[in-house]
Amino acid sequence: MKGLEEMPMRAMEERVRDAFGAAAETVTVQDLPGPPTPADRSRAAWGLRAWAPRARLHALVPVAAAACVAVIVVTATVVVPRLLAGPAGGQAGALAGAPKFFAGVANPPEHFPPSTVLKIYRSATGQVAATVRPPSPEHEFAAVGRLGNDRTYVAAAVTSFGACTTQLYRFGIDARGRASRLTPLSVPQVTGIVLELAGSADGNVLAYTAFGSSRCVLHGHDQAGVIHLATRQITTWSYGGQGATSFSSVSLTADGSMLGLASGPGDPSGASDAWILPTSAPAGPLVRHARKVLHLRTGVYRVVLNNTGSQAYVETGPASGRRGVVVLGLYDTTTGKRVRQLGRLGLGGPYLAKLWFSLDAAGQHLLVYGYPASHRVTEMNLTTGHRASTTAAHLFTEGLTAAAW
């Protein structure tokens, strides 16, 4: 009986499979619009809707086709040669006196599920000199910063990007770029996921920015902190002003006495304020203890203090609002006035440009990397203005996300 009762169900199952299969085949791989683009990603990352309504897209098909042709032509004739040549006024290879290596957090594409490793890159060529694996298979690297000279680094590792604490490790490299073993840094536990790390040139102070998900103590807020390594004392500051604010681009003076950072609403216009505060300031709201050095409507993306703290290298959005370009300028931290413009960086184009900087221990050179040309790193001599770039495809495919030299 049971078999007889199952017959109609089995037949119906087959009919359903057949109908589903036939309907599904009306969509082919040629119909798919393609994966979200980097521009979509940028917008998505900022929580904006990136996907235009379908009806409007259909209406735009002929325009889009023409635009695609134009993009291909422009890419082939303008962008690719510029990529290969590096920035205007730049030269290939390394600058004299600049650090020979830099450390970066990489996310190799062959890792699935994704996981990060630390890589030591040769500044002149971008080639990998050494790879440092996380302290355990459960860990991922979140950030890396130089501490002291250009041969010692601190790495931040987390068990997941939803974790509530970060573990810090120290390691060094030798003259050939080979890395020593990771050694846990003897400091109290750091709350939240560390996003950026910076060490003072004297090797005594470490600064970081961190955030915690709503499950954690930070309740979705950013925090900036400094660790005095001799005393193992950690001091943290939250924003404390109106509205949600993210921190970015933490930096220290050579003696670790002053901390510089940028803050802002975290939307595509980027952070809008630059702050400076003594690392001896008491914990609490940033707005109470820090001094606002700069406020720009076009966005203050990065602030890197020079070794004395009298000036800061500041990345801002262009006044014209043009995407794909950022402006690097030197600012006086006392007056907030721009001393001089160091250059306009980026490829132009439709994508939001975001560059990250790392200052060498001597305070003489900047390492510049980021979007949209994320396969390229540029060194800049801050005294002469000379630049040198290196292009390595693996920098893009490995997803260099944080670098220190």
Place this chain on the structure above:
Amino acid sequence: MQVTVHEADTPGPRAAAAAQQAPAAEQLVEELYRGHALRLTRMALLLVGDRPSAEDVVQEAFLGLFRGLGRLSDPGRAVAYLRVSVLNGCRSVLRARKRARLRGAGSEYPAVWSAESAVLAGEERRELLGAIAQLPRRQREVLVLRYFLGLSDSEIVADLGVSRGTVVSTASRALAALAKKGGEQA
């Protein structure tokens, strides 16, 4: 549901984390897109009926993956995350259509199984798909997950957040309803 996405963080840290992970995320999303977008679009088509809406739902799901990747506690579950996102997206489309119908507006695109659409061959198939479209939402979802995607009952349990018994009984009820409808029409 086994896919765990932590509660939303503030836009600032989320954006910073996303920006930090971006090149790898792009690579991952591209690989996932190449491997799964067609199947997910077809699944969405079976649930919402028309290709443009299905494509939109899937595109939104991949963009959602960008937003959530840094907070996905187990990135190895990204495909399951996408599948659940597409299911949720389809539900939203159908809810929006229902509201539009209540206001007197018609659907923008005809269903692939409708008489207006000439893409699907076979009257019998059209009728069956039309009948499936009339089933309660959960029954439709179970049928699509089971007979199109070929998921196991335990995978459907994870995706829909219902018990295994519910999955089995829902599928049986859906097939019985279709058989009855077929019998009535015959």
